[in-house]
Amino acid sequence: MWLDRFERFDNNLTLVGLEKSGQAKYLSPSEPYKSRPGNSLSAAITLRTSLCDWERASPREYAAAFDIESDVTEHHETHLILTARTRIVLPAWLLQRAMFGPYYCITEFLYAKNGLEQLCSPILNGNKFSVGLALRKEFGRARNTTELAQRMEWLYAYPTAYRAWNSVYRFASSGRIGFELPSAEVLLSVHGKHAGDTFYAISVDILELNPLERPLEWAKIDRERYVFSSGNIQYMIASKTRDPRLMPIKNEWDMTDQEWSLIAPIASYRSVADRPGRPSGYALRDVVNGAILKMGTGIAWSEVWNQRKGFSASPMLYRRMKADGRWDQIVEVLASSRQKTSLHCSS
Structure with missing residues (x-):
């Protein structure tokens, strides 16, 4: 299913998903957090890239790669990463799931005005800055709440990260799926499928993030790297043990x-x-x-x-x-x- 845009029903933000058949499905933002455009993973790419270097791609091109062509609009921000040999096409929905935290924990805050302030609050203890998370039972499902708090530290204390969070709701309110990219370098583990020289992402994990900006002065943070290991870091480990001599037949790996x-x-x-x-x-x-x-x-x-x-x-x-x-x-x-x-x- 392709998540195409947001619409408002009864003053609630609703996602419009498109099936291969052309049928539209209407979902709350929390429903499709595990959804993938395709059903199989055929290849893996691990790369370090600056978000500042990314370009725009066509959501219609991406959706067509998964046989979804009817009623696709330009409302889903889609990104293009250019490497020496491959075009990597990545929709914003996958990226924001990887960037902002465990989706089942933060969805209600991500799609709310001033949601970050409802989710966490700054704690200043002398020269040490940290964030306190709202006490909610959903956070018990997060694998490591310490890692979630560190991620919130980055979002709260760095200017473009803070704007990125708030832009998710602003984009959704105007019918779009996407957000402003923060100023950062990331180590990505991307799974998807090849089609010629283009790689269409199906699953994304941010394994590591390095801010390319100074934090706000009052935060007094000297951290240079954030490890986002609450994602499936097993993908990075697995990619080191793949056999590059193997190739699929039309994205199928089973033997004939x-x-x-x-x-x-x-x-x-x-x-x-x-x-x-x-x-x-x-x-x-x-x-x-x-x-x-x-x-x-x-x-x-x-x-x-x-x-x-x-x-x-x-x-x-x-x-x-x-x-x-x-x-x-x-x-x-x-x-x-x-x-x-x-x-x-x-x-």
Whole structure:
């Protein structure tokens, strides 16, 4: 589903989401905090970038990449990150979820006038500045309220960060989804799909943020870096263990029947220890597909388990195949097969 714009009903801000069928859905801002434009994660990119260097992209281009073309407007701010080889297209909804805190905790404050003041208040103890959070049961669901308080410190004490928070409500009140980008450099973990030289983001985590401005004088902050680890920092760790030799076929990672006929003899269980479970409840082909999905995309093993039932056996078999050389043979077969497929499609 593509979140297209805000409208007001009975004086309440309401999100308008568009399905592939063209049907519109009306949602409160708190409802779609877990929504993704697509259902699968096909690749991962980790990069450090300054928000000041970003350009604008077309929301219609982004929505069309996920087969949503009917009634798409220009009301959803969409950003473009240019790297040496790739255009990364990123909608504001994904970015603001990553930037402003656990969405289930802060939504009611984010879409309210002067919401930051309702959420937290400054505490000055001598030369030390911190923020106090409103006592609410929702914060108990946050993995680490200390990290949330640090994030609020950045939002409260830095001028462009403070304006960014307040601009979310201002944008929504005018029907738009977006906000003013703050002056900061961020370490991003972006998951999504490739289409030619363009990468369309589906999931975003801000792992680290470095302000590119001075805090307000009264705050007396000397912190140079904020770690936003309340997001899924497992993505960054996972991206370091992906296998760059692997590529998908039209964004699909599973082996074709022809590929499996070549790989089955290589991957065949060599010992009782190879077999997942007693007795094994998983087909070998499915277990190998799980390893290919994880090592091709860089997602965490837990994400593989969430997407495909029964892939808890994949990491164990992958480690054994990596140790005895079978994995490199499998990658060689896939690389050769998919390079030929790519060349055939391009011709």
